[in-house]
Amino acid sequence: MNKNRFTVSTTAGIAVVLLLMGGTGTNNILFNTGYAQVATLGEPIFVEKGGDTIKREIGPNTTQYIFTSNGTLNGSIEYDKTGEFVSVSKGNNVTFDRGNGVITTKDGSETANYTFIEVGNGTDYHGASVYSTNSTGKLSFLNNIVVIFKGGYDENGNYALQQWHWK
Numbered sequence: 104m105n106k107n108r109f110t111v112s113t114t115a116g117i118a119v120v121l122l123l124m125g126g127t128g129t130n131n132i133l134f135n136t137g138y139a140q141v142a143t144l145g146e147p148i149f150v151e152k153g154g155d156t157i158k159r160e161i162g163p164n165t166t167q168y169i170f171t172s173n174g175t176l177n178g179s180i181e182y183d184k185t186g187e188f189v190s191v192s193k194g195n196n197v198t199f200d201r202g203n204g205v206i207t208t209k210d211g212s213e214t215a216n217y218t219f220i221e222v223g224n225g226t227d228y229h230g231a232s233v234y235s236t237n238s239t240g241k242l243s244f245l246n247n248i249v250v251i252f253k254g255g256y257d258e259n260g261n262y263a264l265q266q267w268h269w270k
Contacts, residue, residue: 148250149266150174151184158260164192168202172264180241181209188219196225206234206242213238215245221252229253232266 153172161167172184186204193199203218215238221230230252234245254264 144251144267144269146178146267147265148177148268149252149264151182151264151266152262153184153264154259154261161189166190166192170204170262172262174264176206176242182206183209186217188221190223198223198225198228200228200230206245208241213240213242215242219252223256225256227253227255231269 151172151174153170153174155168155170157167157169159167167187167189169187170185174182174184176182184204184206186202188200188202190198190200200221200223201219203216205214205216207214213236215234215236217232217234219230219232221228223229232250232252234248234250236242236246238245249269250266251269252264252266254262256262
């Protein structure tokens with residue numbers, strides 16, 4: 104199977120699960136099946152703040168955003184992040200967003216790429232990202248991991264975000 108197709112399929116599958124779970128909390132996820140499972144997410148591995156630097160209408164109900172952020176990974180690794188995404192309005196203040204970007208350590212020595220999908224309601228959003236890297240240092244653990252995230256926007260387009268490693 105094509106690696107890019109697998110990454111997109113995995114990300115899309117996670118988004119569907121997140122959409123179906125809707126109002127569940129971020130610390131515990133309960134799957135109501137015959138074999139109930141609980142996944143405890145623990146402390147977030149990413150904590151960041153950022154904002155949209157460019158917003159451009161590219162079609163009916165479709166907007167492209169370019170953003171920058173910075174934060175802390177695993178409580179001690181400072182990073183900068185850049186990326187872009189396309190947001191499609193689904194009506195009733197609901198958006199579906201898909202994008203990608205790069206995370207870079209503050210000293211610029213390491214990078215990791217990521218793709219993400221998210222669903223938002225104008226001020227809050229949640230979704231999933233898949234990371235990949237060739238790094239052999241501080242960011243090496245990001246290679247092929249999936250994270251789920253939750254964040255919120257203010258009226259000026261600034262956001263705060265937390266991400267948890269989904270094991």
